[in-house]
Amino acid sequence: xxxxxxxxxxxxxxxxxxxxxxxxxxxxxxxxxxxxxxxxxxxxxxxxxxxxxxxxxxxxxxxxxxxxxxxxxxxxxxxxxxxxxxxxxxxxxxxxxxxxxxxxxxxxxxxxxxxxxxxxxxxxxxxxxxxxxxxxxxxxxxxxxxxxxxxxxxxxxxxxxxxxxxxxxxxxxxxxxxxxxxxxxxxxxxxxxxxxxxxxxxxxxxxxxxxxxxxxxxxxxxxxxxxxxxxxxxxxxxxxxxxxxxxxxxxxxxxxxxxxxxxxxxxxxxxxxxxxxxxxxxxxxxxxxxxxxxxxxxxxx
Amino acid sequence: xxxxxxxxxxxxxxxxxxxxxxxxxxxxxxxxxxxxxxxxxxxxxxxxxxxxxxxxxxxxxxxxxxxxxxxxxxxxxxxxxxxxxxxxxxxxxxxxxxxxxxxxxxxxxxxxxxxxxxxxxxxxxxxxxxxxxxxxxxxxxxxxxxxxxxxxxxxxxxxxxxxxxxxxxxxxxxxxxxxxxxxxxxxxxxxxxxxxxxxxxxxxxxxxxxxxxxxxxxxxxxxxxxxxxxxxxxxxxxxxxxxxxxxxxxxxxxxxxxxxxxxxxxxxxxxxxxxxxxxxxxxxxxxxxxxxxxxxxxxxx
Numbered sequence: 081x082x083x084x085x086x087x088x089x090x091x092x093x094x095x096x097x098x099x100x101x102x103x104x105x106x107x108x109x110x111x112x113x114x115x116x117x118x119x120x121x122x123x124x125x126x127x128x129x130x131x132x133x134x135x136x137x138x139x140x141x142x143x144x145x146x147x148x149x150x151x152x153x154x155x156x157x158x159x160x161x162x163x164x165x166x167x168x169x170x171x172x173x174x175x176x177x178x179x180x181x182x183x184x185x186x187x188x189x190x191x192x193x194x195x196x197x198x199x200x201x202x203x204x205x206x207x208x209x210x211x212x213x214x215x216x217x218x219x220x221x222x223x224x225x226x227x228x229x230x231x232x233x234x235x236x237x238x239x240x241x242x243x244x245x246x247x248x249x250x251x252x253x254x255x256x257x258x259x260x261x262x263x264x265x266x267x268x269x270x271x272x273x274x275x276x277x278x279x280x281x282x283x284x285x286x287x288x289x290x291x292x293x294x295x296x297x298x299x300x301x302x303x304x305x306x307x308x309x310x311x312x313x314x315x316x317x318x319x320x321x322x323x324x325x326x327x328x329x330x331x332x333x334x335x336x337x338x339x340x341x342x343x344x345x346x347x348x349x350x351x352x353x354x355x356x357x358x359x360x361x362x363x364x365x366x367x368x369x370x371x372x373x374x375x376x377x378x379x380x381x
Numbered sequence: 382x383x384x385x386x387x388x389x390x391x392x393x394x395x396x397x398x399x400x401x402x403x404x405x406x407x408x409x410x411x412x413x414x415x416x417x418x419x420x421x422x423x424x425x426x427x428x429x430x431x432x433x434x435x436x437x438x439x440x441x442x443x444x445x446x447x448x449x450x451x452x453x454x455x456x457x458x459x460x461x462x463x464x465x466x467x468x469x470x471x472x473x474x475x476x477x478x479x480x481x482x483x484x485x486x487x488x489x490x491x492x493x494x495x496x497x498x499x500x501x502x503x504x505x506x507x508x509x510x511x512x513x514x515x516x517x518x519x520x521x522x523x524x525x526x527x528x529x530x531x532x533x534x535x536x537x538x539x540x541x542x543x544x545x546x547x548x549x550x551x552x553x554x555x556x557x558x559x560x561x562x563x564x565x566x567x568x569x570x571x572x573x574x575x576x577x578x579x580x581x582x583x584x585x586x587x588x589x590x591x592x593x594x595x596x597x598x599x600x601x602x603x604x605x606x607x608x609x610x611x612x613x614x615x616x617x618x619x620x621x622x623x624x625x626x627x628x629x630x631x632x633x634x635x636x637x638x639x640x641x642x643x644x645x646x647x648x649x650x651x652x653x654x655x656x657x658x659x660x661x662x663x664x665x666x667x668x669x670x671x672x673x674x675x676x677x678x679x680x681x682x
Binding site (some may be wrong): 087088089093094095097098099102168173176180187190191192193195196199200202205206208209210211212213229232233236238304334339 | 419481507510511
């Protein structure tokens, strides 16, 4: 009796691993968590492929009825399916902690995640600093807490992977006022919106963490799928590119090495005005200089 | 005609994806790159599982005869198998660039990598800064260039994933002097050696990037395999733990959040003397304080 937490990867039904597929086929109950990411195929397609029924576990379910997922693992195998890799989001950690407490065997079956696949553009994952999330700005709420993280990453020469907001099953408050439970259609932030919000964040903060018309960035859509789209350029350039369907993500470059640039060339906006290694900017300058000095010191040893 | 670059994941023959397995079965030639990581099964086991012959591509082969891998993809499908995910190491980038230049179709099939699976210990991958590599110290070569990277990561509250040195097919220079081509047996750095070298690096550098008897670290071995081993504690504690067979890796914590600590509890050395969030240390103090101030500012918006 095991609670399998199984990564499905990024594309379609065939991106599950052979081990994952065997675990699913051995399970009495199968849940699909589908509010932190999406596959390019729907539940029906997965059910056909597995020859098994799937229960959708949306946000409400995972947050309020988690025991319906882990308790049945005391009686038989249960699979909880997660798009990408299971250890990349906090939600799943929480369920696993609760299962441990009840001495339920938990087995994680890993898979590709966007944090790994983002390396497809040719930027080295080793050089990525902390990952940031960019939330949808609203009329009265335009939080820029991600800004200082980009500044710190770039001050140390690191790239920044930006995960873009997903709004799934958000309550429609207008309808709720009328006593109805209605959900808004899902929204997935595009690279275009992210670029616009980052440009605005630089205007608000003004510390030169990045330069919207010079810093090299890479917009990516549907990573790991057949029709994935990768376009490199400045934020000013990327905000007008067409990336197509979700999910999108964005990388803001830090120090870019020759091999990285060589690889990125094939994705570059024609005539891009980016300046490679513009990273020593006002805001980040002090940190970058200090870091160089430290490195020089250590390399001399 | 496609050059498939296929991640095999971290465990054994069953960690390939269904898509990956189909690509392998459709290929005329199959190469296995096996000097940047290892699986728990050998070539014969993979050959049985695929029903196909595999050519081992060691370091010499990949660096000096790369065209033997990508040129046949002009005539038929070729699979290049990589342990983990294909986009996590520079070597594969290089082969892909050369294939692009010859207009060869390249398809990456992603999988789990150590950079994702390291999240199994409960530390959030979002909070990881740049990844460092720790090389084997030798009598006359004790490079500590990774030190300033840890310092910078921790100054910003970030965790640091340390990848540990692998020496495969290293020439035996003594034998070579006698005119023979002999290779040394493979060596994989253990968490124990890494901990000792990190303690020495702190003695050499002395800037308090981390504290060997206080900073929380997590040693991990054989991630993604059935018998994976995770132990949390200070470097002083981890250097005496038994992690078993390779591959090992190590995480040095930055700021640790409650949920992360909660998860780590089950892996903690009994009676560990670690101090959570000791991250504001001499060397990193200025950066950390500056960062806090910036964050405070932005959160106030």
